[in-house]
Amino acid sequence: MNRLQKIKNEMSQQQIDCIILFSSRNIYYTSGTAQFSICLIPLDSDPKMFIKRNFDRGKSETWIKDVVQLNTTRDVIEEIKARKLDKAKIGIEMNYVRVNQYLKLEKALNAEFVDVNPLFSHLRMIKDKSEIESLKKAAKAVVNVQKVCRETLRPGITELEVAAEVSREAKLNGSWSPATNFYWDANGFVLASGENLYTPGDYPILSGVGASKATPRSASNRILEEGDIFVLDFATNVDGYHADHARTYFIGKPTEKYKELYKLVHRVLKTIENQILVKKEIGVLFKEIKQEVGKYQEYFQGFNGYRQGLGHGVGLELDEPPGIVENNKQKFQVGMVIAFEPKLIIPGWGAIDFEDTVHLRSDSTEVLTNSPFENY
Amino acid sequence: MNRLQKIKNEMSQQQIDCIILFSSRNIYYTSGTAQFSICLIPLDSDPKMFIKRNFDRGKSETWIKDVVQLNTTRDVIEEIKARKLDKAKIGIEMNYVRVNQYLKLEKALNAEFVDVNPLFSHLRMIKDKSEIESLKKAAKAVVNVQKVCRETLRPGITELEVAAEVSREAKLNGSWSPATNFYWDANGFVLASGENLYTPGDYPILSGVGASKATPRSASNRILEEGDIFVLDFATNVDGYHADHARTYFIGKPTEKYKELYKLVHRVLKTIENQILVKKEIGVLFKEIKQEVGKYQEYFQGFNGYRQGLGHGVGLELDEPPGIVENNKQKFQVGMVIAFEPKLIIPGWGAIDFEDTVHLRSDSTEVLTNSPFENY
Numbered sequence: 001m002n003r004l005q006k007i008k009n010e011m012s013q014q015q016i017d018c019i020i021l022f023s024s025r026n027i028y029y030t031s032g033t034a035q036f037s038i039c040l041i042p043l044d045s046d047p048k049m050f051i052k053r054n055f056d057r058g059k060s061e062t063w064i065k066d067v068v069q070l071n072t073t074r075d076v077i078e079e080i081k082a083r084k085l086d087k088a089k090i091g092i093e094m095n096y097v098r099v100n101q102y103l104k105l106e107k108a109l110n111a112e113f114v115d116v117n118p119l120f121s122h123l124r125m126i127k128d129k130s131e132i133e134s135l136k137k138a139a140k141a142v143v144n145v146q147k148v149c150r151e152t153l154r155p156g157i158t159e160l161e162v163a164a165e166v167s168r169e170a171k172l173n174g175s176w177s178p179a180t181n182f183y184w185d186a187n188g189f190v191l192a193s194g195e196n197l198y199t200p201g202d203y204p205i206l207s208g209v210g211a212s213k214a215t216p217r218s219a220s221n222r223i224l225e226e227g228d229i230f231v232l233d234f235a236t237n238v239d240g241y242h243a244d245h246a247r248t249y250f251i252g253k254p255t256e257k258y259k260e261l262y263k264l265v266h267r268v269l270k271t272i273e274n275q276i277l278v279k280k281e282i283g284v285l286f287k288e289i290k291q292e293v294g295k296y297q298e299y300f301q302g303f304n305g306y307r308q309g310l311g312h313g314v315g316l317e318l319d320e321p322p323g324i325v326e327n328n329k330q331k332f333q334v335g336m337v338i339a340f341e342p343k344l345i346i347p348g349w350g351a352i353d354f355e356d357t358v359h360l361r362s363d364s365t366e367v368l369t370n371s372p373f374e375n376y
Numbered sequence: 377m378n379r380l381q382k383i384k385n386e387m388s389q390q391q392i393d394c395i396i397l398f399s400s401r402n403i404y405y406t407s408g409t410a411q412f413s414i415c416l417i418p419l420d421s422d423p424k425m426f427i428k429r430n431f432d433r434g435k436s437e438t439w440i441k442d443v444v445q446l447n448t449t450r451d452v453i454e455e456i457k458a459r460k461l462d463k464a465k466i467g468i469e470m471n472y473v474r475v476n477q478y479l480k481l482e483k484a485l486n487a488e489f490v491d492v493n494p495l496f497s498h499l500r501m502i503k504d505k506s507e508i509e510s511l512k513k514a515a516k517a518v519v520n521v522q523k524v525c526r527e528t529l530r531p532g533i534t535e536l537e538v539a540a541e542v543s544r545e546a547k548l549n550g551s552w553s554p555a556t557n558f559y560w561d562a563n564g565f566v567l568a569s570g571e572n573l574y575t576p577g578d579y580p581i582l583s584g585v586g587a588s589k590a591t592p593r594s595a596s597n598r599i600l601e602e603g604d605i606f607v608l609d610f611a612t613n614v615d616g617y618h619a620d621h622a623r624t625y626f627i628g629k630p631t632e633k634y635k636e637l638y639k640l641v642h643r644v645l646k647t648i649e650n651q652i653l654v655k656k657e658i659g660v661l662f663k664e665i666k667q668e669v670g671k672y673q674e675y676f677q678g679f680n681g682y683r684q685g686l687g688h689g690v691g692l693e694l695d696e697p698p699g700i701v702e703n704n705k706q707k708f709q710v711g712m713v714i715a716f717e718p719k720l721i722i723p724g725w726g727a728i729d730f731e732d733t734v735h736l737r738s739d740s741t742e743v744l745t746n747s748p749f750e751n752y
Contacts, residue, residue, distance in 0.1 A: 034590050053682065054576040054592075061589050092475065099478045100470040100491065115476065134590075164547035171540035176591040177553060177564070188553070200430040213437050214410050214510075214616020214692070215552035216430075240590020306429060316590075 003030060003123070004047060004064075010119045011043045017088035018042045019116050020076060020105070023096040025316040026120050028240060033061035038076050042083055050076055073101070077108045091116030121321040125313055126335040131241060132359060135314070135337050138243035139357055139368035141173035141236040146247050146371040149232045153249055155225055160211060163191050163219035166234060175236035190233035190246070190353075191219040197229060197351040198303075205302040206231065206345055206353060226252035229350035233341070235318050242318045244339035245369040246355035258352075259376040261296070261344055265352040266373050268292050268342040273358060273365050277338075282328040286310050289342060290326075299344040311340040314357050336360045337368070379406060379499070380423060380440075386495045387419045393464035394418045395492050396452060396481070399472040401692040402496050404616060409437035414452050418459055426452055449477070453484045467492030497697040501689055502711040507617060508735060511690070511713055514619035515733055515744035517549035517612040522623050522747040525608045529625055531601055536587060539567050539595035542610060551612035566609035566622070566729075567595040573605060573727040574679075581678040582607065582721055582729060602628035605726035609717070611694050618694045620715035621745040622731035634728075635752040637672070637720055641728040642749050644668050644718040649734060649741050653714075658704040662686050665718060666702075675720040687716040690733050712736045713744070 001009075007030065011019065021027050021039040028034040030041070035058030037051040050070035051058035059067045068075070080086050086109045092102070094115035106113070127135065148169040152162050166189075190201075192208035201207025201217055210216040224230065233246035248265075250258055271292055277285065289310060293300045301307050311324035314337050322330050324338065332338075341355035354373075359366040377385075383406065387395065397403050397415040404410040406417070411434035413427040426446035427434035435443045444451070456462055462485045468478070470491035482489070503511065524545040528538050542565075566577075568584035577583025577593055586592040600606065609622035624641075626634055647668055653661065665686060669676045677683050687700035690713050698706050700714065708714075717731035730749075735742040 028590055032589075034592055053581075057575070057592065094476040094479070095474055097475045098471055099468065099473045099475060099489075102475045102478070103470070113475075160547055160550055164544040167547050168540040168544035171536055171543050171595070174536055174587045174597070176587060176594070199433070205429070211550045211552060212615045213408075214404055215613065216410055216433065218552070219547070221550070237591065239588045 004041070006123055007041060007119070008043060010123065011041070011091070014114075014119065015089060016043065016091045016114060016116065016119075018080065018083075018085045019091040020080075021093065022101070023093050025240075026093060029120070029124060029316060031062040031064050033058040034240065035061070038070060038073065039064070040076060040079060042085060045083060048079060073104060074108075077105070080109060086110055088112075089114060091119065093117050093120070124315055125321055126333060127315060127337050127359075128335070131315065132337070134239035134241035135243060135357070135359070136368055138175070138236045138238040138241050139245070141170065141175050141238050142234055142243045142245040142357075143369055143371050144173050145169045145234050145236065146232065146245060149234075149247070150249060153224065153230060153251060155251055157224050159191055159193055159196070159208065159219035159222050159224070162224075162232070166191070166232065170234070170236050173236060173238070175238055177237065188218045189235060190231060192351075193222060193224055193228045193230040193251075194350070196220060196222060197231060198345055198347045198349070200306045204308045205306040206233070206343065206351055224251050227255075228252075229258065229352075231351055231353045233353060233355055237318075240316055242314050242316075243357045243369055244314050244318060244341070244355055245357060245371065246341060246353045247371050248352045248354065254374075254376070257349070261352045262374060263376055264293070264296065265342050265344060265354055269340065269354045269356065272340050272342070273356065273367055275365060276363065277332040277360050277365055278334050278362055280332050282322055282324055282330050282332060283326050285332075286324055286326045286328070293342075293344070296344050299346045301343060302345050303347055310342060311338050311355075313337065314339045332360055334360060334362050380417070382499055383417060383495070384419060386499065387417070387467070390490075390495065391465060392419065392467045392490060392492065392495075394456065394459075394461045395467040396456075397469065398477070399469050401616075402469060405496070405500060405692060407438040407440050409434045410616065411437070414446060414449065415440070416452060416455060418461060421459060424455060426455075449480060450484075453481070456485060462486055464488075465490060467495065469493050469496070500691055501697055502709060503691060503713050503735075504711070507691065508713070510615035510617035511619060511733070511735070512744055514551070514612045514614040514617050515621070517546065517551050517614050518610055518619040518621040518733075519745055519747050520549050521545045521610050521612065522608065522621060525610075525623070526625060529600065529606060529627060531627055533600050535567055535569055535572070535584065535595035535598050535600070538600075538608070542567070542608060546610070546612050549612060549614070551614055553613065564594045565611060566607060569598060569600055569604045569606040569627075570726070572596060572598060573607060574721055574723045574725070576682045580684045581682045582609070582719065582727055600627050603631075604628075605634065605728075607727055607729045609729060609731055613694075616692055618690050618692075619733045619745055620690055620694060620717070620731055621733060621747065622717060622729045623747050623749075624728045624730065630750075630752070633725075637728045638750060639752055640669070640672065641718050641720060641730055645716065645730045645732065648716050648718070649732065649743055651741060652739065653708040653736050653741055654710050654738055656708050658698055658700055658706050658708060659702050661708075662700055662702045662704070669718075669720070672720050672722075675722045677719060678721050679723055686718060687714050687731075689713065690715045708736055710736055710738050
């Protein structure tokens, strides 16, 4: 069954008469092109692409047959009226569409608007063969990025200098900037050392402190010293698909406590990766892994009020459903691709953070990101 | 007059009783911190910051005195009710707030909602002394980026390899990724050569074709050849402020036509920069510059239906008001910082694109980005 048919099945079940897509990620998923456009998907008639720019390229890339030039959103409204769908139940991406755009639609149409973000999240959680191929390319790229990171680290270098080398390597591997998270405002990755590991970030907890208070995340001017712990949590975006990958490094000769916690978090990650996760309840895995951390539970995925999940889906967006959180009653399914990121963040000491992007198969958990670990 | 007073003056004139800010750029402008938060600005009482993370850092950075921990948006709604503003005229950023967030506010409050994006755009157009200092730092960084670009270009290198080197240099200069443009989905810069210069991009016209159809912009795998024209239009973000800067290069020995058009666009940019722009109508300048281009007018700022403005304001966002477009009747003012980007894009031939970020003073137009030009 192709993607359009899957979308229409969901629409039928939820009694949605028509969808208007605005986000380039869902448009790319649905149509095969990421050119600036709006995609109309009526339940009972053929879909239509309104492409603004580049029209010729978009038309040649999409498998949708009915393609017209987009001038303004009014073109789409007129089409909806022509198809007598202006009083229908219309799905929009409520986590993406902005208020000013919504108010225009609300004024022009007498429709009942519903959120189709869950519909697309649900479908996009299960990756098809071509998506897995792209995810593997992104994984290969991000493993190269971690290799460059390992080779770059030395006392005297600044966090920003390391950021420069890993950003360079990502581009050399054909990686576009990772997709934006709404609250970040800008694409970012986690790069932090020393005390910056346990200075709570704006999002996520372990984020680094940034080069200025206007951009309070990722790399800073901090100079690496002997005895520092260093974390790089980086994502690549190849063919539009992401791989999310973290490793922790020690500058100089590691302490016994570092080795102990390194081994612990490594064992925790392997406990996840050595399981056949399919059909297991997500929240149950979370609770088991928390138990596995033993006496360090209070630092599991953060500390005090500052905590984050154990992982998330990865695909056209860097962070997409399912969330690997305690109260998630969903089950893992074949074809999901999940980034697992167990970590301990200990105020006054530092952090250990590992993350792998894995593909769930019926018979195994396939690790796509395979950077080495230290053999302590 | 401080920024909060200026905001309240505007609120008073527009009879807005209360503003709820969600965007980190306006929050940073208003409060001095960019930590993940919501900022409440009632007209007749003191402002209040609701900081989610990192609370301690946010509190130490902001000049707003009343600061509390943010748990959910409901905290803000309760505060509005407590101040009896729930039936008032409330300003929100309609170009930033998403539909799901708006519907929560609309349900909880009986307010009349108005868009305060124009209010902030209006205030932010005029930069103060500390903003000019940050803009100068960003300009210095982006001049270094162009220098590295010039030194990197050679036949045989790919666009992505050049992108890697310029991205590295930006980070070495303390630059965070440039702010996101809504329709881009991800941060980007323009890097294009050969036929990619006149393949219409999704946004803007001259964008490059990208590494894949999922990310159809900026650098691609194209290998540079002798006889290629190459454009880098890059922006840096230092201390939260941007500088936008483009130069055009020739790989090998330039042709006579290239030299002719290079000189023409260079003269056009200097025509702008040698004027005292303050008090001049923006649309009038646009028309004059279009005249200056003479017989190449049909390629001025694009071709056919694909065209873009002559420039834009630069500040906490890479592209902010005023737009330098034909129908803009606003006048240039002291303290504006504008990126002017005259260009010719000729299908089948290539493009010439120069951009400088300039500061408008009462007695001169101060060029902040001073990369050299060829002396043809």
